[in-house]
Amino acid sequence: MDQGDAKLIRMANQIATFMASKPEAEGVAGLAGHINDFWDPRMRGRLLDHLARGGAGLMPMVIAAAPLIRPPAEAP
């Protein structure tokens, strides 16, 4: 895990920490929605790669949100 991954893991966990005060399903959806709305595709791609490798260091809520995180799309 390099420094770039470490930063994204930290950021994802921070969002999860905020969303943890909501009911679980709402929190998971809120977490994925936040990442989809505010993270550039290369950041999401990197997070998804890390999740595909098992997601070490990520809070369970981030792992639960993985299917809802949109894979990066090409620019039109």
Add this chain to the structure above:
Amino acid sequence: MKDFILPSDRDMGTPASRSTTMVTLEIDGFAVTVPEGTSILRAAAEIGISVPKLCATDSLEAFGSCRLCLVEIEGRAGTPASCTTPVAAGLKVHTQTAKLKQLRRGVMELYISDHPLDCLTCAANGDCELQDMAGAVGLREVRYDSPQVNEMATHFRARNTSGEPNPDWLPKDQSNPYFTYDPAKCIVCNRCVRACEEVQGTFALTIDGRGWDSRVSTGAADFLSSDCVSCGACVQACPTATLTENTVIQIGAPERSVLTTCAYCGVGCQFKAEMRGEELVRMVPWKQGKANRGHSCVKGRFAWGYATHKDRILKPMIREAITDPWQEVSWAEALDFAATRLRSIQERHGRRSIGVITSSRCTNEETYLVQKLARAVFRNNNTDTCARVCHSPTGYGLGQTYGTSAGTQDFDSVDHCDVALVIGANPAAAHPVFASRLKRRLRQGAKLIVIDPRRTETVEGAHYRAVHHLALTPGTNVAVVSALAHVIVTEGLHDEGFIRNRCDWNEFLDYAEFIADPRHSPEAVESVTGVPAAEIRAAARLYATGGNAAIYYGLGVTEHSQGSTTVIAIANLAMLTGNIGRPGVGVNPLRGQNNVQGSCDMGSFPHELPGYRHVKHPEVRAIFEAAWGVPIDHEPGLRIPNMLDAAVEGTFRGLYCQGEDILQSDPDTHHVAAGLAAMDCVIVHDLFLNETANYAHVFLPGSSFLEKDGTFTNAERRINRVRRVMAPKAGFADWEVTQMLANAMGAGWGYTHPSQIMAEIAATTPSFAGVTYDLLDRLGSVQWPCNAAAPEGTPLMHVDGFVRGKGRFIRTDYVATDEKTGPRYPLLLTTGRILSQYNVGAQTRRTDNVAWHPEDVLEIHPHDAEVRGIRDGDWVRLASRSGETTLRANLTDRVAPGVVYTTFHHPETQANVITTDYSDWATNCPEYKVTAVQVSPSNGPTDWQKDYAAQAAQARRILPAAE
């Protein structure tokens, strides 16, 4: 400019009455109807009759000392002063009678007998009310002369004919760099003293002595060493040459005025730029300016000399590598170099490998063009602005709860507030003109609660003191604000009617259950926040039950790991108590820079198009795709910290940065420098070779706010006009430079005036639909939303319903920041701003404001200093896990033990070497306000500071242009 005529600036003599009861009287045979409480002096002015006056002016309460504005009233005895006599129904007033003429002439004769008759060489020549009044009363001779023997009964003759010094004569006080106090010209009208009290609220001036001995006094050795904050209110109020701007003394009287808007903080004061040719003589706050109501601070009023400073770079420059010296080139060559590099990066690394940073100091029109450059020409959403590092959590938090990202009130609202809750803001230093308006209200009896780790200048001032100062441990905002909400809910102080009517009731029930949990009680969080529980309880009760309660907050709220959560908690608090949607209440973010609000409105953020509309929505993209003729990327772009991370990683390689110095202003300087150094093309567009330019390949000269047309939007959503008063020194306004860069990349833009850019904004952005330059000229300014539903704008938001429909309560759990003190870094550093300097200081350091703040210092509590062997004024080393620097210590109990504080105005100190890369969970707004540090004695600059200075000197070399 030439088409625009200033509305009347006529002095009405006394302030307007707010009464709605009207009274009719007769003055000089003319009937006049005015509000009850109006002075006769003002009533006369309403029908165009100017009663002679000296001590009265409409920015100050009537004083009644000069005895010049006397009138006669039928049926009343004597000759009352019309400034202190209120109107009454049926009065018959005469302003000019034989008796009055004689009395006034006698008064003027006495004034002039102790005034030098050097009018022709006087700085106030042509702009002197004493001169005007001598003319108005027909003064033709002065019969009194001072005895020529030993006693010299004047204040203006330095010596008598025998050369003996006159003990009543005082020399000029030239200690203030911007104005001169000449006691010889003083008529003791008290206007300066009253302006300092009533308008500024500092009470730095007084009249010393009685009768003949009466003198204006600062109570100190001179103005500079006194309590004076150099706001200029006294200079403006002075009717003679006693207090005069040094520029007027040096240049002479201005010949015309152009109305424009200050380019410093988010208050957005309107000024008259008083000109002689292309030379700016002085900036005078405009009486009709709705943000400032005729007031100013030391920055806007005086600190504009940077615009003509010798450090300005006026020629475009390029270089192959940042290790090379700069090469001056033509505009065409610089733009071609930049365009070729940017396109080549995109060819090699993809469309999303370059981006822009828009400026919160530039105009709306310029900012709009820069984000358009990213979206329509680069064809990605890699646009961000310095609001990222200040108020991005406001955008998120208020957007989530209320539905739009903006303050809810206008500044006039403060006149109706009963309780002001100031959180993480120090308006007395950072938003001084708003602070003056707040202080005026506090002196009238409104209560103040301050939540801030430091005992700031705002906590206590002349004739007011915060009822509660919650001096919390940095990083515990959410715990404190949630505890306030806990008290309000559990003690039943919430406004159920408002909540049922205006908010989502089920979400409220969920929130109430959450916040009522004992873990949010003041007692439970006391050990974390360091605030006594009883203080929090008392503050909550006052906020909830003290009448109209208004929240004003600043970067002490947003610049935290939980910045967005605190904004949400604040929004919850206002909804809970029904303090939203009427004058005197609301949630008011105090914006740091002049156009932070505007830069956010204009679509600077990488996830949203102008008007806060997410790029994911096809219907929003369609509007801009139709206007711009290109498809728009539907993926959010990179935020500034993400850009730098991606740069270090190698996927982001080109940046156009307008009017922003990210190397100095952004956190974790080492990381910013590494990101910039990794890029292939950094374009800096600025007035000066700023710190970021040390890592740039292209430098495009910028233009100051005096050199261009446009608009700024202040913290109250007020769109103010900026008007060009002089030609751009480097040949082009900033919007023209962006357009040239876009066109060098093939855009084909053809704007010829910023009004056309505003027309495009209005056509694409619903909240700006009604905004035109004509409207702004007509109304002076307008607050968005401005559209068919609100053709003259919207002073108060969420009046009948929230923008999003029902207000939304959101749970706010306190989570301690990961930035924790420990044995290596046992103190918490928090940062801020001081009155005389602004942001990274690029502007204010290039003015005489350095007289007040020549260097950044570290505030440290005497206990913390003593155990470290540090004395006041010592050099100290300040270190965090990110880096270290040195600066001088200032021992003070303004900070609590365990907390240290500094400013970030000077690149030699670079406070941001210390700050970390931790940031707000929602927006990546950096956590400037909490850094674990250690402080120790030091002998001088750190190695880093020496290396930095050497690199900067190397990077700033300029080769002359090839002939």
